Every structure is written in structure tokens, then in C-alpha cells.
Amino acid sequence: MGRFLLTRALQALFTLWVVVSLVFLLIHATGDPIAVLAPEQMSAHSRALLRAALGLNRSLPVQYVRYLAGVLHGNLGVSYYSGQPAMTLILARVPVTLELVGLSIGVAVLLGVPFGIWAAVRPDGVADRVLRGLSVLGSSVPTFFLAILLIYVFSVASNVLPASGAGSLRHYIMPAFTLAFFRVALFTRLVRSTLLETLTQNHVRTARAKGVSEPVVILKHALRPALLPLVTVFGLQFGQLFAGAVITETIFALPGMNRMALQALYRLDYPVILAYVLVVAAMFVTLNFLVDLAYGLLDPRVRHHG
């Protein structure tokens, strides 16, 4: 187990390094922040001063090394716009995003898993067909359009829910549902297909032959192995969740880190973009690690294999 943890930690560090370096290269290969940052009428001398103040006059390798050293010290520089430390800015927005992402995962699992079980119990029954239809629809409605439809129905036409801002739980209902919608369809399909498979396996037949009641057979004997792929997809979906959250946070004006990163992208605020990438990558790596651990808990066969 110790060896397993060590390997994973090293892999995680390597991934972080690759991601951080790639973003650094991508950003510096394509644009000059001074061109965006400096006002039209700024003199060449002031421009040079600004460039020097931001460390952008150094050669690329020097900037890279300084940047990596900064990352290791938790210091990513200050935002070109607000002058506040980039990492502090992003970290201040993390709770809003985590609430949004956490709530939508909750909605997706709480709806998707029971729906999947329901559909698998009677394959090709009414519930199964309706849910299958809905899941195709669910993967065809773009996030941003679903958000607009919800806003029109619940904020403009009926004024039931607030269309923007964050303050109370009610502000999160529409964004969380928007972000969850697609994943409800995904989880339903996933649980249905894997459950259909495990229900035909020998250990389920044995349980039934022993006289175990049907709900227990499904929930205990068949569902547990069916949860493994769910955990895998859960890990894979994490990145997609953040991508979806960019759109959701923007439309619902939720002050989360994804919206801030998008604004930083619009105006080439490098330190903020880098801080965002670093935070997302760190979360991603941590989550994958947890997914690996969950694997071991759910499937004894995976334990002790790195």
C-alpha cells in the first residue's frame, strides 16, 4: 500500500508539472499581455517600465524558471488588473464553485442511480423507454441553452427563482440542475447497462436461489459491482464538470473561479489563468487519487495492485 501511494504521488506531481508547463508555453506562445494591458497612448518608455515591473522583459526560460519557483512557493504573482495575488483571488472563488459542482454531482447521483435501477429492473418497460428517450434529449441540449430555458420559465415568466447571483441556496438551484441535467442522463444509462449485466451473473443467481428478497439482491448483490464504472466515469467527468461550470457560472452570474478564469482569459491576465489551471489540476489529481482508493474499497480484486 505504501509503495502504491508513493507511485501515485509521483505520478500526480508529474501530471501537475506537465499541465502547468503546457499552459505556460501556450500562453507565452500566442500573445503579448502588454499589448492588451497598456492603454493606446502609453509611451514606449512606460511600456518598457511596465514590462520590467511584470518580469515580462526576461527571456522565456528565465520567466519559466521564475514561474516554477513561484509555484513551489505558492506565489504566482499578482493579477495584472486588480494587483491582488492571483492565487488568493482564485482561492476566494473556490467555495462557490465547489458548492455548485458538489450540488450538481449530488443531483446527478441522487436522480441518475435510482433512474438507472428503475430502468434496469424492467428492461424495455415504460420507465425504461421514457428514460432512454429523455437521456438522448439530455445529451442533445447544450448547457447554455438549457440554462436560458430555465431562466425564462422560472425567472422571467414566473419569478420563482433568482436568475443570477449567489447568496442563498435558492441561487444554486437552477445552476446546479443545469450542470447536473446532462449527467443525470449519463448516470442513468451507465447504471442501467452495467446493472443489466451484473443481474445475469452467477452470484446474483445464487443469492436469488438462497431466497434473498429481490430489493436486497438488486441493491446489495447486483448494484455494488455496477458502481465501479460509475466511479470511473465520476473521475472522468470531473474535468467536464469544470468546463460546464464555466458556462453555468457565466450565465447565472455566479462568482465562481471558472467565471473569473474566463474573464482573465478575455483580458490575458496570465497570473490568474495560471493560478486557475494550477488549482483545477490539483483538484483533478486529488480526485483521481480518491477514485483509485474508492476502487479498492468497492472491488477487493483491485486492492494491492498498483
Add this chain to the structure above:
Amino acid sequence: MGRFARPPPVATAILILLVLVAVFAPLIAPHDPQQQDLMLRLTPPAWVSGGSWHYPLGTDGLGRDVASNMIYGLRVSLLAGIVSVAISVVLGGVSGLVAGAAGDGWFDTILMRLVDIQLSIPVVLIALAVLALTGRGLGKVILVIGIVGWAQYARLVRASVLAERQKDYVLAARLLGASRTRVIFRHLLPNVLGPLFVQVSVDIPRAVELEASLSFLGLGVAVTTPSLGLRIAQGYQYLFSGAWWPSVLPGLALVLLVLCENLIGDWVRDALDPHYRRRRRNASRDALLDVE
């Protein structure tokens, strides 16, 4: 059920209709999509009180005809979907074919590491970053979506080639003196086409959605291009004053297009991929590919 299930009739008919509308847009559109009629801005659709058949689906905040913008928007969507996937297929297909045919060389190792890294970062984020830095435009959007999509095809083609080249018929061809290039193009490539086609049918609706999402976020096409995503974004601000048609109607057109493409994609998958014929809707593979 025969060897191939029949295609879903309604979805196929609607998709053909949408493609025809896109192709013949200049003949069908009642107005020039760019033409502004500021006196008649936010005219509601014909069936709503205050609407007229002059603008059957109403006008947007600049007085542009919503119907004409939707018709031209379908053009942009289909173009973005088809061309960008074609770029992905060529880039990924060639690199995957070379990696698979060459076997366990350094090229293969490097390529697969690149694929892993690329697949771990959400496509939307990469595309957003690149477009923020390079500026917008339909050509750039298509190019970015196309390039970002290469990894899936590289992996798919490489895996198929690796599986195929173990088989006896490839050995037989080599023994008969066929050159490496001939084996790749005459024997391996045709066998890779099935899974490739399945992937293409799944990716086209995704590319359409991605273009719309990027344009919606303001980092896609130029402001004047009649992209459905961009028109939805521009119409969205009038939603709060009750004018739903400039954003909701283009959105419905987008959903209809993507829905039909998805339904046909499901059919292609069931018809061509033996793996899916046995286990329909393997969602764990879907999840690897899904974008918002």
C-alpha cells in the same frame, strides 16, 4: 432484426431537411440575415399578437429577421461540425495509423502520452484558451475544434491497427511480398473504417455543440457571422424584457439538429460496431468523449 437495423425514419427525414435548408439557404431565407430594420426591432413571431408574416419568426434586438438567421445559422453549424471532424480524422487518423503500423517505437510511446494528456484536459477549456489568445473567426473555431479532436482518432485508429495486424491475413499479405505501405492502405485501413465511422457520427453533433458554446461565450465566430450559438447569446439579453424568440428559437433549431444527429449516431453505432450490438449504450466510453 436483420443484419442492419433501419435508420430512425423521423430523425433521418428531419436531418435531410435541415441539410437541404442549409445548402439552399440563400433561396429559402426570406431576408438577408444581416439586414437591420431598427424601426421593427423585437417584432414577435407571426402567431403572437403584434407579429406579422413579413417576419415569420420575428426580429431580434437589431431588427434582423430571426428565421433567416436560423437558416444561415444551420449552415454555420453544419459546416463547423463536418469540417472540424474531417480535420480531426485526418490528423488523428494519420498519426494513429503510423503509430499502429510502426509498432512499439518511440513515436508510438510519445504519441500515446500526448493523447493521454490531451484527453485529460476538457476540450472546451483548451479551445477557449486558444481562441482567447488568437482572436475569433469561424475558420479559427473550426480549426481549433478540429485540432483538439485529433487525440480520440489517433487512439482509435492505433488500437484498431494493432488488433488487425496480428491477424493471419496481414501476415499472408506480407509473405506474398506486399510492401508496408500497401499493407497499411489496402489491408489495414479498410478494416479501421467501421469504428472510425462510428466515432465520426458521435463527434459531429459534439462539434456542432462546441462551436455553438464557444460562440455563445463570445470566443467563437466573429460578431457578424450568423452562428446559432452567437445569435442565442445576442438574443439572451432581451429574454428579461419578455422577448424570448431571438434566443429560444435559434436554440430550438440547434437542439433539433443535434438531436437528429445523435439519434442517427446511435443507429450507426448499433449497425456498425459489433461491440455495441451486444452491449448497447456503453456509457463509460461515452463519458470519455462527452463535451458540454
